Amino acid sequence: MVDWTERYRPQSLSELRGNNKARDAFRDWATSWDSHREAVIVYGSPGIGKTSAAHALANDMGWETVELNASDQRTADVIERFAGRAAHNATLDGSIAKQHGDTTAGRQLVILDEADNIHGNYDRGGASAITRLVKSSGQPIVLIANEFYDMSRGLRNACQEIEFRDVSKRSIVPVLRDICRREEIEFEQDALDRIAETNSGDLRGAVNDLQAVADGKTHLKLADVVTSDRDRSMGLFPFLDAVLKEQSAQDALQSAYAVDETPDDLTKWVENNLLSVYDTREAVRAYDFLANADNWLGRVRATQNYSYWRYTTDNLAAGVAAARDEKKGGWTRFSRPQFWPSSDATGDEICQRIAEHGGMSIDIARREVLPYLSAMTYHCKPRELTVAMAARYELNEKHVSYITGSGETTNKVQSIVEDANAIREDQVTAHSDGAFEASAATETAEEPTEQRSSAETAVSENTTTAEDAAAESDDETDDGQAGLSDFF
Structure with a gap:
């Protein structure tokens, strides 16, 4: 199952819904970069299209992209080796183009996601390395952040800033409508309005909810959305983000209880996507908890005593989250597990x-x-x-x-x-x-x-x-x- 937020990611800034002023400011920053040569901080709430805007801008400008998640790889050594090399080098195509007088061709847009999630001793100089990088870069750099003032003053002062605001319901509904038409799903307008209202400015969350409630349907009704609101307070993709990337063991356990799926199915989802996020040492620890979860599931099947499910949930959610050394950032393509052997x-x-x-x-x-x-x-x-x-x-x-x-x-x-x-x-x-x-x-x-x-x-x-x-x-x-x- 393809994630609709990725399938329908805007390919051009003109396709971006909402934030028209921010979109225009972002384009102006890019087209005038040779004049100011400053990095830009794009900040705002999660799910409103900041990273999508960066990739769309690169498409519009004909630039390559080099993306580094600052939360996952945030030490000074990694930043300087990876992003620093990209920020100072030009592509082969760009070098050839410059010989013919084209100074904008061959640019590389360096995207540092979750730039506000760099702080404390764990970063080992990561914040300082980024500040040095944006001051000396020979390539345009975009820093993506949720909280502007969580970054150091020195970094903020070295960059331009563009705020992306929450996407209004009026801007979310046309996106949902377009997706339904592309997926050949008939819909009641009230159903789309309800999804937009429920997500209160979070476009990515609205698209995820639409995919969840429309799965397997050819006609989407308001009753489907209302039932979903009542029965499931968290979708599968947010749940995977919570367990594998973001939340503590205790919070991950609560998230598991908020998902309208059986522990058997949740175990399969976590196991199928674990290696997309965890490194080797984290995965070894996490698989021990998944093995315990599977043992409890076997006991449920053997005894038909479904009270054992709570021990399964303890292991698949709290245990797997506890196996993680630190929070993970960025977007991950989660895939659907094969639940049964047939098609x-x-x-x-x-x-x-x-x-x-x-x-x-x-x-x-x-x-x-x-x-x-x-x-x-x-x-x-x-x-x-x-x-x-x-x-x-x-x-x-x-x-x-x-x-x-x-x-x-x-x-x-x-x-x-x-x-x-x-x-x-x-x-x-x-x-x-x-x-x-x-x-x-x-x-x-x-x-x-x-x-x-x-x-x-x-x-x-x-x-x-x-x-x-x-x-x-x-x-x-x-x-x-x-x-x-x-x-x-």
Whole structure:
């Protein structure tokens, strides 16, 4: 799954939404750089497009970019070797162009992100190195910061400054609308307005929320956004930032509780993206905690005691965060883990069937029902419940394998599907109002009713229970777990 904030990053300053005055000042700084040769500090709240503006400016000017995250690599030695070399050297293309009189070609825009996150003894001279760098650079430098006054006075005085303000709702909504059209998603205007209001100036957060609520949909309604507001106070990408890059162990644990995902799925997300952020020593420590989390998940599957989930969360969130030596900065491309061995197309088919039988959206089926079906029928145990599930949702071998994690061609899965098909055939006969009575009578004479399988009895009883429960709670159709009652 491609991150929409990266896919739809503006390629030109003209595509930047909001902050028109800051955008124009940024362009003026670049076009007049040969006259003043000063670095610039671009500052403002997270998520409003500062880094995107820097890359868009480089595209407009035809400049190469050299990016250094000041939070990750902030020692004087690293800054002087990496950013310093880039700031004083010209590219080969630029050298050739200058021979022909073009003084602006071949520029390298040096981008130092999170420049306000350099302080204390840990930096080992990093702040002083940046100050020296901006005073002597032969290339344009952009310092990206959230808090302007968290930087030293000497650094602030050596640079120009441009403030980016929070993006208004009026500027966020057109961005969301454009993304929906490119993704071929129909939408209710109120839904986009709600996302923009909820994120209060954070354009990046609004795009992340849109991707979260629109995943798997072709039509986005206000009800989808309202349900998301109620059920999930933190998205997966902010959660990964919190655990792998930003928060303490205690805060990361609280963030895990705020995400509307099971500990099983969160463990997969963290494990899949760990090496994108952690160095080798941090990763070794973090994998110990993930191994503990996996042990607790195994205990949950073996005992069906979901109170053990809290120990899983302790390890995958607090433990992994504690394994980190320091905060990490910058943007990271997080990738979606492979939850089950089959393809996503198989999962889509299953969610479609669950949604049709349960009277819910496909998104609810995917987030609120499928993970629990997988946990309760792990490796086809208990067998009767797995047969009931396959019968209720008309699943084939590929579907059962996807949910349970068992091999599609195993005798176990094939026999479960055969029993489920037999149950469905019997149910068709029972509800045919005698249409198949003649043929059924012959078969009934040959086979006593006492020989009905235990799985068939379980499905009959569970279906009755589900129908009774549905009749008693018609007003609770928004319950994300309603679909589980279909075969309980």
